[in-house]
Structure formats: C-alpha cells, structure tokens
Amino acid sequence: MAASNDEGLTVTLRPPCVVGDKVEDIDTPALVVDLDKMERNMDKMTEFMKEFPSCKLRPHAKSHKCPAIARMQIQRGAVGVCVQKVTEAEAMVNGGIKDVLVTNEIYGKTKLKRLASLASKARIGVCVDSIENLRQVSAAAKDQQTNIDVLVEVNLKMYRCGVEPDEVVPLVLLAKELPNITFVGLQCYAGRNQHIRESAMRSFASHDAMDIAKIAIKNLSDAGIECKYVTGAGTGTFKYEGGIGVLDEFQCGSYIFMDVDYCRNIGDDGKQFFEFEQSLFVLSTVHSLQGGSMARAILDAGIKAIGADSGPPEVYPWKDLVYFFGGDEHGIIVPPGPYKLGEKVYLIPGHCDPCVNLYDWIVGIRNNVVETIWPVSGRGPGI
Amino acid sequence: MAASNDEGLTVTLRPPCVVGDKVEDIDTPALVVDLDKMERNMDKMTEFMKEFPSCKLRPHAKSHKCPAIARMQIQRGAVGVCVQKVTEAEAMVNGGIKDVLVTNEIYGKTKLKRLASLASKARIGVCVDSIENLRQVSAAAKDQQTNIDVLVEVNLKMYRCGVEPDEVVPLVLLAKELPNITFVGLQCYAGRNQHIRESAMRSFASHDAMDIAKIAIKNLSDAGIECKYVTGAGTGTFKYEGGIGVLDEFQCGSYIFMDVDYCRNIGDDGKQFFEFEQSLFVLSTVHSLQGGSMARAILDAGIKAIGADSGPPEVYPWKDLVYFFGGDEHGIIVPPGPYKLGEKVYLIPGHCDPCVNLYDWIVGIRNNVVETIWPVSGRGPGI
Numbered sequence: 001m002a003a004s005n006d007e008g009l010t011v012t013l014r015p016p017c018v019v020g021d022k023v024e025d026i027d028t029p030a031l032v033v034d035l036d037k038m039e040r041n042m043d044k045m046t047e048f049m050k051e052f053p054s055c056k057l058r059p060h061a062k063s064h065k066c067p068a069i070a071r072m073q074i075q076r077g078a079v080g081v082c083v084q085k086v087t088e089a090e091a092m093v094n095g096g097i098k099d100v101l102v103t104n105e106i107y108g109k110t111k112l113k114r115l116a117s118l119a120s121k122a123r124i125g126v127c128v129d130s131i132e133n134l135r136q137v138s139a140a141a142k143d144q145q146t147n148i149d150v151l152v153e154v155n156l157k158m159y160r161c162g163v164e165p166d167e168v169v170p171l172v173l174l175a176k177e178l179p180n181i182t183f184v185g186l187q188c189y190a191g192r193n194q195h196i197r198e199s200a201m202r203s204f205a206s207h208d209a210m211d212i213a214k215i216a217i218k219n220l221s222d223a224g225i226e227c228k229y230v231t232g233a234g235t236g237t238f239k240y241e242g243g244i245g246v247l248d249e250f251q252c253g254s255y256i257f258m259d260v261d262y263c264r265n266i267g268d269d270g271k272q273f274f275e276f277e278q279s280l281f282v283l284s285t286v287h288s289l290q291g292g293s294m295a296r297a298i299l300d301a302g303i304k305a306i307g308a309d310s311g312p313p314e315v316y317p318w319k320d321l322v323y324f325f326g327g328d329e330h331g332i333i334v335p336p337g338p339y340k341l342g343e344k345v346y347l348i349p350g351h352c353d354p355c356v357n358l359y360d361w362i363v364g365i366r367n368n369v370v371e372t373i374w375p376v377s378g379r380g381p382g383i
Numbered sequence: 384m385a386a387s388n389d390e391g392l393t394v395t396l397r398p399p400c401v402v403g404d405k406v407e408d409i410d411t412p413a414l415v416v417d418l419d420k421m422e423r424n425m426d427k428m429t430e431f432m433k434e435f436p437s438c439k440l441r442p443h444a445k446s447h448k449c450p451a452i453a454r455m456q457i458q459r460g461a462v463g464v465c466v467q468k469v470t471e472a473e474a475m476v477n478g479g480i481k482d483v484l485v486t487n488e489i490y491g492k493t494k495l496k497r498l499a500s501l502a503s504k505a506r507i508g509v510c511v512d513s514i515e516n517l518r519q520v521s522a523a524a525k526d527q528q529t530n531i532d533v534l535v536e537v538n539l540k541m542y543r544c545g546v547e548p549d550e551v552v553p554l555v556l557l558a559k560e561l562p563n564i565t566f567v568g569l570q571c572y573a574g575r576n577q578h579i580r581e582s583a584m585r586s587f588a589s590h591d592a593m594d595i596a597k598i599a600i601k602n603l604s605d606a607g608i609e610c611k612y613v614t615g616a617g618t619g620t621f622k623y624e625g626g627i628g629v630l631d632e633f634q635c636g637s638y639i640f641m642d643v644d645y646c647r648n649i650g651d652d653g654k655q656f657f658e659f660e661q662s663l664f665v666l667s668t669v670h671s672l673q674g675g676s677m678a679r680a681i682l683d684a685g686i687k688a689i690g691a692d693s694g695p696p697e698v699y700p701w702k703d704l705v706y707f708f709g710g711d712e713h714g715i716i717v718p719p720g721p722y723k724l725g726e727k728v729y730l731i732p733g734h735c736d737p738c739v740n741l742y743d744w745i746v747g748i749r750n751n752v753v754e755t756i757w758p759v760s761g762r763g764p765g766i
Contacts (some may be wrong), residue, residue, distance in 0.1 A: 015540075027493055027494065031764075054577075071528055084711060084712045085712055103671075104713075105681075106670070107636040107668055107669075107670035107671075107683070107725055108410075108668065108670075110724060112409050129673070130671065130672065133670070133671075133724070150755060155673065159673075159677050160444075160681055160709045160710065160713050160715060161670075161671040161673075189596070245402075256764045285490055285491065286490075287488045287489070287490035287491075288488050288490075288512050288543075289513065290538065290542075290544075290545070290546070292547065294542050298543055300468075301764070303690075303692045304764055305764035306739050307686075307690070307691075308690075308692035308737075309686045309691035309692070309708070325692070326543045327543065328445055328485060329467045329468055330544065332542065332543060341490070341513060341516070342490055342491060351686075353687070354686050354691075354711060357687045357711075358740070358741075358763075359764060372421045380396075380743060381412045381414075381665075381687055
C-alpha cells in the first residue's frame with residue numbers, strides 16, 4: 001500500500017482468486033455470482049419487457065456498482081443505467097456507459113462539479129426537489145458549458161426525497177428557464193412498495209402510487225407542459241406499475257441477483273417470488289467445527305462480510321440450516337449439517353445491494369470454475 | 384482507476400477533504416472522529432488500567448482497522464493489538480505494529496502462508512480450536528522457518544469458536560510437540576457479555592465466564608502445564624473480569640469510539656454507560672428538506688454509509704430527533720429539527736466496527752477543522 005497524497009490513497013486490492021480457479025480455491029469471504037443464473041435473470045427481464053412495449057428498462061446499478069455488469073444489461077436492451085450517487089455515476093461513465101440517470105438529489109458545489117464534468121462524456125440526468133438545488137445544478141452545468149437533464153422527483157407517499165404533486169409545476173417552470181439544464185420529466189419511484197409481501201397488496205399500492213404520479217402529470221398538463229418521460233418501478237413492482245400506463249421506464253436492479261428478502265415476496269400464484277433466481281452468494285469457509293450438545297459450524301463470514309439490514313443470510317442449498325450472526329467476522333450454522341472443517345459454504349445475503357457494497361470484487365463462476373473477476377468500481381459510501 | 388491484473392486492482396481512493404478544511408467543507412458521507420474525545424477515551428483507559436496492575440491492554444484493531452490509531456494506543460501503553468483476520472494483521476504489521484494477536488482461527492494454506500510471512504516482521508499470535516488447524520499453523524510456520532505463537536481458544540458458553548475446557552489439554556500437548564509454534568496461553572473471550580445492559584448482570588456473566596476459564600486453567604495445571612497468559616475481555620466487561628484475577632490482557636476495542644449500542648449499557652451508578660465518550664460520527668448532508676404535515680430532512684447517509692446491524696444512528700447533538708433508514712443512500716430525520724438544506728448533520732452509528740468497515744478513510748477533526756486523514760488500511764470483508 002503506497003503512501004497517501006493529495007490525490008488520494010493508491011492501493012492494490014488483491015482479488016480472492018484468479019480466473020480458472022475452482023470454487024474450492026477461492027479465498028473467503030468472497031462475493032460470487034453464478035453467471036448462468038444471473039444471465040438467465042437478465043434474459044427473463046428482457047422477455048418481461050416485451051409485455052410493456054412502451055416502456056424501457058434502465059437497470060439500477062446501485063445493486064452491482066459494476067460497469068461490466070451494466071454493459072451486459074445494455075447489451076440485452078437496457079437504455080442506460082440508474083445510479084444513486086456521484087461515485088457510482090463516475091464508475092459507470094468511466095466504464096463506458098453513455099446514459100446515466102442519478103435517481104437522487106445531488107447537493108453542493110463539489111459533487112455537482114464532478115457530476116457536470118461527466119456530462120461531457122455521457123448523457124447525465126439527475127433528480128431535483130428544491131429550487132435551491134435546481135439552481136445549483138444549472139450553475140454547475142453552466143460552469144462547465146455542458147447540459148444536465150433534470151427530473152423533478154415526486155413524493156409518492158414514501159416520504160423520502162420528492163415534492164408533492166402540487167409543487168411540481170413551479171419547479172418545472174424554473175427548470176425550463178434556467179440555462180444548461182433540460183427538463184425531461186418526472187421521477188415517480190415508490191421504494192417501499194417493492195417489499196410488500198402479498199401480490200394483491202403490492203398491486204393496490206402500485207395503483208395508489210401511480211395515482212399520485214397522474215396528479216403530477218395532470219398538473220403539468222394544466223399548466224401547458226407535456227411530460228414525456230416518467231421513470232420509476234423496481235423489481236417488486238414493475239409488473240404492476242407497468243400495466244398502469246404512467247411509466248416510460250423501469251429502474252429494476254435487484255432482479256439480477258435477488259436475495260433472501262426479495263424472495264419473501266409472494267407472487268401472483270400465492271407462492272414465493274422466484275421468477276428470478278438467487279444468483280449472488282457470499283462464499284465462506286468453515287474455520288471451526290465444534291461438536292457436543294451445541295454442535296455448530298463456524299464460518300469466516302459475519303456482519304462485515306454480509307450486512308445485516310435485512311436479517312441473516314440463508315445457507316444454500318440447505319435452507320433448513322440456520323445461520324446466526326456470530327459477530328463482525330463470524331457466522332454460526334446450527335446444526336452444522338453436512339459441513340466439514342475447511343469446507344466452502346454458500347450464503348444468500350439478506351439484501352444484495354449493501355452486501356455488494358462491502359466487496360471490492362465480484363467473482364463470476366460457471367460450472368464451479370471462476371470465469372471472471374469484476375471490480376466493484378462504484379463501491380463505497382460515496383464521496 | 385487502472386486495469387486489473389494478477390496482482391490486483393490498483394485504484395486511487397480520493398479522501399473526502401484535505402487537512403485544514405473546515406467540517407462544513409468535508410464531502411459526505413464521511414467518517415469523522417473527534418480527536419479530543421478519542422484521545423480522552425484513550426487516556427481514560429490508561430487510567431483504568433492502573434486499577435489492574437497485573438493486566439496489559441491489547442486493544443482490538445477490528446474497531447478501527449487503522450495503523451495510525453493503533454500506534455496512538457501503543458504510545459499510551461498498549462502492548463500490541465488484536466486483529467480478527469489476516470488482512471487486518473497485514474495492515475497492522477505493514478503499519479509498524481510489532482505485536483499482533485489474531486483473536487480468531489485462521490484456516491487454510493493460503494491465509495496461513497500470509498500469516499506466517501508476517502511472523503518474520505512481528506510477533507504473531509493466533510487462536511486454534513482444532514487439531515487439524517493446529518497442524519496447519521505449524522506447517523505454515525515451518526515452511527517459512529518462522530514461529531507463530533498459538534493460543535487455545537476456550538468456549539465460554541458463547542458457542543462461537545473455541546473448545547470446551549475438557550478439550551484444552553490434548554490440544555496444548557500437541558501444540559508443545561509440533562515445530563515452529565509456541566503455545567503461549569488461552570483465549571477466553573466472552574463476546575456477548577459486552578452488551579448485557581444491567582451492570583450487575585454483566586458482572587454475574589463475567590464471573591460465569593471466568594469460572595469456565597478457571598476450569599480450563601486447572602485442567603492444564605493438573606496435566607502439569609502452567610498457563611501464564613490468558614487474554615479476553617472487552618469494553619463492556621473489562622472492569623468486571625479484570626477484578627477476578629484470571630485475565631492477563633484485555634482486548635477492549637470500542638472504548639475509543641463508543642456507539643449507540645454500547646451507550647445502552649447501564650453502569651454501576653444505574654446510569655447510561657458514558658464513561659467513554661462517543662467520538663465517532665458519520666457526517667452527512669441534508670440534500671432534501673420537505674415541509675408540510677410530513678416535514679422531514681433527508682440525508683445523504685443510509686444503510687451503505689452507516690450499517691444497520693445495531694439499529695439506526697442517533698442524531699448528534701439532537702437526540703430527540705429520530706433518524707430512519709430511508710434506503711441504501713438515504714436517511715430521514717423527523718421532525719427536521721433545526722436543520723437547513725445543505726447543512727451538515729452528525730450521526731452516531733449504532734455499531735462502530737461495521738460502520739468503520741464501510742469507509743476507506745477516517746477523518747480526524749479538532750475544533751471544527753480537519754487535522755488528519757487516516758486510511759482504513761485493514762478495510763474489507765477480508766481476503
């Protein structure tokens with residue numbers, strides 16, 4: 001590791017394996033993706049999109065933070081990607097992605113300067129929900145003689161960012177006046193609805209959300225402004241919201257990996273939501289195996305290797321074995337099942353996005369062999 | 384970002400500020416430590432150690448993963464550091480620390496080869512709890528003609544790694560036979576006891592744990608083996624375990640930072656456990672501020688910037704304001720309190736260790752100015 005300097009710290013990150021290794025040779029804990037499963041998920045989404053001919057797919061890259069995966073999605077028809085922060089946008093543009101939408105507000109001169117500098121290399125869109133921020137975006141784009149597309153974010157009763165439908169028109173009118181920005185449409189994303197378990201309830205919630213979007217669109221129409229572009233939806237809601245006719249673009253991200261939490265959703269058939277396959281795993285090793293009345297296998301993957309915001313991971317393929325977090329760097333499987341000391345264990349993370357964020361690499365495996373190792377270029381809490 | 388190669392990915396990590404910046408100029412989310420508070424915590428621990436003249440302090444570096452902080456601890460009398468994994472050991476040895484104890488089992492040739500290579504530059508200790516692993520450690524040390532100190536880990540009814548007290552003697556006898564390793568003692572660490580809330584219950588639990596340690600020590604004594612070195616305890620238990628006379632060394636880590644969870648412990652006086660100060664913060668920015676009946680401030684720090692395993696962060700200094708996780712990259716404060724759009728907000732993380740692990744840098748501030756920026760050299764899920 002080299003010394004730090006004003007430009008930052010230069011560090012060599014060692015991957016956990018090399019291409020051609022077998023799974024049992026991967027150093028752990030490691031983040032691995034089953035390429036067959038992930039590709040089937042991508043292909044399945046391409047099929048689903050045919051049901052919504054007026055909608056485009058713009059996958060959310062906050063799930064993978066990895067330009068190589070973004071390129072695979074675009075090769076399958078995605079129009080670009082979404083990101084949630086400037087570091088992710090930089091990773092994507094540097095990785096060759098030409099159309100990046102920041103589905104979030106970016107505040108302050110420093111970050112907006114960096115965002116504007118990307119706009120000379122790719123189409124950049126960003127959300128706004130305040131006059132002050134809108135003026136900042138315009139000023140940053142003007143400083144660099146470029147253009148940033150802006151979307152007004154609407155609060156669909158999720159109470160995160162976003163203005164109320166009756167606050168949309170003044171922002172859009174100002175956006176149309178200010179230099180070096182182009183008003184392109186609305187962001188209408190209903191985040192929490194993704195995880196409503198029952199299919200019918202998810203459908204009702206999607207209709208409620210889109211009803212609010214319709215009010216915002218009507219307010220614009222009443223003010224003489226056509227809204228050609230509305231973006232939203234996620235892996236849990238696109239099938240419901242897509243049929244309502246409001247959205248032009250889906251932001252689904254998790255469909256490529258899935259996770260324990262997403263598979264708690266119940267599909268139309270009353271069964272667990274396995275239309276997409278769980279393709280992402282934390283690979284761990286049994287580094288202690290203890291017997292007796294409290295027989296257990298202890299793994300080298302704990303909170304710091306998995307993330308805990310959506311509960312513990314599941315043990316694959318032995319879902320009857322229970323994983324407990326044993327601290328920062330330990331997992332405990334009770335009973336130890338078929339596992340031996342030194343054996344590799346596949347864990348399905350509770351929530352794929354924060355789990356990916358813990359790793360510098362995603363290891364792509366096929367038929368038990370390492371086929372590729374991708375850097376998670378957009379990793380980090382985001383500066 | 385340079386291309387990846389067999390040696391790893393070379394990447395330049397940009398810090399969120401430069402030395403001399405004011406807090407309001409730090410890009411967010413950023414991990415900041417109040418240096419006055421952290422130093423007072425270190426000094427206070429030095430004072431506490433005087434109550435236990437036969438015990439040494441070996442702070443756990445998994446809390447900070449940062450050699451610069453480890454050096455400050457050693458300057459104040461610590462005998463070395465603990466780590467939990469090989470990457471952390473490498474970071475510490477490369478950062479000049481000469482005595483590193485891995486308070487965990489390290490399994491497999493690849494990791495043990497790396498660990499043994501450190502033993503030529505520093506005193507390295509590691510825990511073992513199986514014959515197979517003990518043989519691996521010896522073989523790895525022999526391959527590199529070096530020595531690794533081994534400790535047998537005892538299960539203090541925490542049911543993570545560690546053998547039962549009646550399984551200790553055979554392991555120690557084997558350790559004394561095998562080449563290139565030195566049996567030095569026992570690890571008797573009762574992790575879960577750190578977070579028992581009531582002072583008296585924490586004391587009882589500490590006695591129960593040490594009773595098990597005593598059995599292990601007596602078993603060794605009965606076998607004619609003197610045990611000169613027992614290591615354990617943490618920030619929540621050292622005051623109790625230290626008085627029992629079993630431990631020679633404390634592994635406290637969190638005392639330098641504290642966090643929301645640790646301050647839920649109740650001290651001897653029946654009050655919240657604030658003997659150490661909360662010195663670690665996630666610095667965030669209000670990037671959206673919405674009014675109306677659901678008035679809220681939305682921050683640029685969510686799950687990926689804080690970690691969620693011990694619940695949400697507290698807003699500092701306004702503990703009456705409630706922070707909700709708003710997703711991967713959003714936090715929501717309700718009510719918005721005194722905050723304005725663009726204002727910096729200090730958040731106290733629920734659990735300091737996994738939070739630090741999310742960052743590449745710790746920014747040291749004093750009197751509202753950036754005094755130092757330390758790389759978190761041991762970051763990562765650990766390969």
